[in-house]
Amino acid sequence: xxxxxxxxxxxxxxxxxxxxxxxxxxxxxxxxxxxxxxxxxxxxxxxxxxxxxxxxxxxxxxxxxxxxxxxxxxxxxxxxxxxxxxxxxxxxxxxxxxxxxxxxxxxxxxxxxxxxxxxxxxxxxxxxxxxxxxxxxxxxxxxxxxxxxxxxxxxxxxxxxxxxxxxxxxxxxxxxxxxxxxxxxxxxxxxxxxxxxxxxxxxxxxxxxxxxxxxxxxxxxxxxxxxxxxxxxxxxxxxxxxxxxxxxxxxxxxxxxxxxxxxxxxxxxxxxxxxxxxxxxxxxxxxxxxxxxxxxxxxxxxxxxxxxxxxxxxxxxxxxxxxxxxxxxxxxxxxxxxxxxxxxxxxxxxxxxxxxxxxxxxxxxxxxxxxxxxxxxxxxxxxxxxxxxxxxxxxxxxxxxxxxxxxxxxxxxxxxxxxxxxxxxxxxxxxxxxxxxxxxxxxxxxx
Numbered sequence: 001x002x003x004x005x006x007x008x009x010x011x012x013x014x015x016x017x018x019x020x021x022x023x024x025x026x027x028x029x030x031x032x033x034x035x036x037x038x039x040x041x042x043x044x045x046x047x048x049x050x051x052x053x054x055x056x057x058x059x060x061x062x063x064x065x066x067x068x069x070x071x072x073x074x075x076x077x078x079x080x081x082x083x084x085x086x087x088x089x090x091x092x093x094x095x096x097x098x099x100x101x102x103x104x105x106x107x108x109x110x111x112x113x114x115x116x117x118x119x120x121x122x123x124x125x126x127x128x129x130x131x132x133x134x135x136x137x138x139x140x141x142x143x144x145x146x147x148x149x150x151x152x153x154x155x156x157x158x159x160x161x162x163x164x165x166x167x168x169x170x171x172x173x174x175x176x177x178x179x180x181x182x183x184x185x186x187x188x189x190x191x192x193x194x195x196x197x198x199x200x201x202x203x204x205x206x207x208x209x210x211x212x213x214x215x216x217x218x219x220x221x222x223x224x225x226x227x228x229x230x231x232x233x234x235x236x237x238x239x240x241x242x243x244x245x246x247x248x249x250x251x252x253x254x255x256x257x258x259x260x261x262x263x264x265x266x267x268x269x270x271x272x273x274x275x276x277x278x279x280x281x282x283x284x285x286x287x288x289x290x291x292x293x294x295x296x297x298x299x300x301x302x303x304x305x306x307x308x309x310x311x312x313x314x315x316x317x318x319x320x321x322x323x324x325x326x327x328x329x330x331x332x333x334x335x336x337x338x339x340x341x342x343x344x345x346x347x348x349x350x351x352x353x354x355x356x357x358x359x360x361x362x363x364x365x366x367x368x369x370x371x372x373x374x375x376x377x378x379x380x381x382x383x384x385x386x387x388x389x390x391x392x393x394x395x396x397x398x399x400x401x402x403x404x405x406x407x408x409x410x411x412x413x414x415x416x417x418x419x420x421x422x423x424x425x426x427x428x429x430x431x432x433x434x435x436x437x438x439x440x441x442x443x444x445x446x447x
Contacts, residue, residue, distance in 0.1 A: 035064050035075055042082050049242035049278055051089045058083040062099075077106035077117070085124050089242075091284035091320050093132055100125045116159065119148040123163050130170055133325045133362065142167040161190035161201070169208045177212050184209050200243055203232035207247055214250070219257045226251045242278040245271050245289055252292040261300055268293035284320045287313040287331065294334060303341035310335040329358035333373055340376070345383045352377040371400035375415060378422075387426050394419045413442040 038061040045054035062083055065076035084100035087093075104121040111117055126141035146163045153160055168183030188205045195201060206229040213222035230247045237243055248271035255264035271289035279285045294309030314331035321328055336351035356373045363369055378393030398415040405411060416439035424432035 032068070032075070035061055035068075035079075038064065039078065039082070042086075046082070046086060046089075049237070051086055051242070051279070055083070055086045055090065058086050072106050072109070074107070074110055074117075077103045077110070077121075080106070081121050081124060084128070088124070088128050088131065089285075090279070091131075093128060093320055096128050097125075100128060114148055114152060116149060116152050119145040119152070119163065120159075122148070123166055126166060126170075130166075130173075132322065133327070135170060135174065138170055139167070142170060156190065156193075158190055158194040161187040161194075161205075164190070165201075165205050165208070168205075169211075172208050172211050172215070175215050177215065180208075181212060184212070198232050198235055200233055200236050203229040203236075203247070204243070206232070207250060210250060210254075214254060214257075219254050223251070223254045223258075226254060240274055240277060242274070242285075245275045245278070245285070248274070249289050249292045252289075252296060256296055256299060261296055264296045265293070265300070268296050282316070284316045287316045287327070290316075291331065291334060294338070298338060298341065303338050307335065307338040307342065310338050324358050324361055326358065326362045329355040329362070332358075333376070336380070337376070340380060340383075343383075345380050348380050349377070349384065352380055366400055366403060368400065368404040371397045371404065371411070374400070375411075375418065378418060382418075382422055382425075387422055391419065391422050391426070394422060408442055408445055410443070410446060413439040413446075416442070 038057050042054055042057040042061065045051075045057060058079060061079040062076065065073065065079045068075060080099040080103035084096045084098075084103060087096035087099070100121060104118065104125060107115065107118045107121055122141045122145040126138040126145065129135070129138035129141065142163060146160070146167060149157065149160045149163055164183045164187035168180045168187060171177075171180035171183065184205055188202065188209070191199065191202045191205060206225050210222040210225035210229070213219070213225065226247055230244065230251065233241065233244050233247060248267045252264045252268035252271065255261070255267060268289060272286070272293055275283075275286050275289050290309045290313040294306045294313065297309065298306035310331060314328070314335055317325070317327050317331050332351045333355040336348040336355065339345070339348040339351070352373060356370060356377060359367065359370050359373060374393045374397035378390045378397060381387075381390035381393060394415055398412065398419065401409065401411045401415055416435045420432045420435035420439065423429075423435065
């Protein structure tokens with residue numbers, strides 16, 4: 001083959017190669033355009049609270065991103081992150097962890113540890129661990145995300161507010177107001193600065209600030225914050241959005257705490273209706289509004305309806321949460337209280353014992369919640385005629401309450417009165433009189 005022929009062959013080979021490369025580039029561009037469209041669709045659906053359909057878009061984008069080169073790519077990490085947060089929103093907690101962990105690993109390897117997208121996935125994974133009652137791991141992830149975002153984005157970036165809010169909410173739910181409030185106030189200021197006063201993220205932070213007021217017993221202040229949050233969400237998201245559910249549930253609790261049971265019931269029923277519409281009746285997100293409704297109707301003397309609400313909430317939580325999750329204990333105790341109100345003491349007994357076991361494991365044997373559960377267990381044992389067991393439970397409750405609240409507290413007086421009744425039924429009149437006298441002295445000293 002002469003020189004000219006070789007040149008022609010080389011040129012033809014180059015043209016074939018370029019044509020093949022062009023086809024690959026074209027396919028890649030088409031695939032990426034499709035991925036971008038799916039991602040935009042996901043954002044629209046997720047923002048609207050349409051999580052079931054958003055999940056389908058997220059899964060499609062994961063499948064598509066797997067075909068990109070290299071196989072481990074930033075688009076895949078984004079898709080996995082979106083898949084994880086949607087599964088979290090749908091309370092499919094065990095399914096949510098693997099995609100979030102994988103998204104975090106890919107982003108760290110490709111983008112480096114000090115990257116804003118890494119911080120986003122750290123924060124999302126932290127929210128999952130909050131839901132799974134793994135607060136130590138959640139706090140560590142939130143702190144990492146906060147450090148990255150402050151370093152990379154600066155102290156005034158709106159994305160920083162997300163991590164400030166998440167960490168503040170974690171501390172609020174652990175009843176650590178001194179740590180929670182500065183973070184939440186800073187998140188609120190950033191969100192109002194960047195989005196204005198009427199925005200769903202502003203409302204989200206108002207909800208948690210209201211929780212701090214609830215924990216202090218400042219129910220009027222909590223109500224004002226929640227009503228502002230509700231107006232905000234209704235205006236920006238509409239009247240049937242999933243984000244209204246926690247606000248309505250909290251309003252029900254606050255109204256009930258102030259003795260306004262009719263208003264509390266209205267808010268709780270609306271929360272249940274929206275949650276059922278958005279999530280479906282078989283989703284664990286239903287547990288929170290069902291619990292609120294159960295507490296209200298029980299306070300109204302409707303113990304059978306309360307039993308239905310509490311039983312549903314417990315079954316839904318048992319489906320997705322670890323057996324030793326504190327929310328399981330709460331639901332078990334609530335259901336026990338409904339059985340107690342219906343004089344079904346044997347059914348109440350096992351549930352109270354289960355709630356105590358979990359609460360001791362999660363919060364410690366001397367936690368005030370353990371004291372309350374022991375008091376209720378003692379009352380149940382007494383109704384069943386198990387007087388020695390009742391006395392043991394009341395004595396433990398008394399020790400915990402004295403340690404937690406001091407001697408001059410109404411809960412201590414209540415426990416002393418309960419012990420007085422049990423001792424009198426056992427024939428110990430002198431012991432009963434002594435406990436009754438101590439209870440009366442405390443009540444005389446109370447304001």
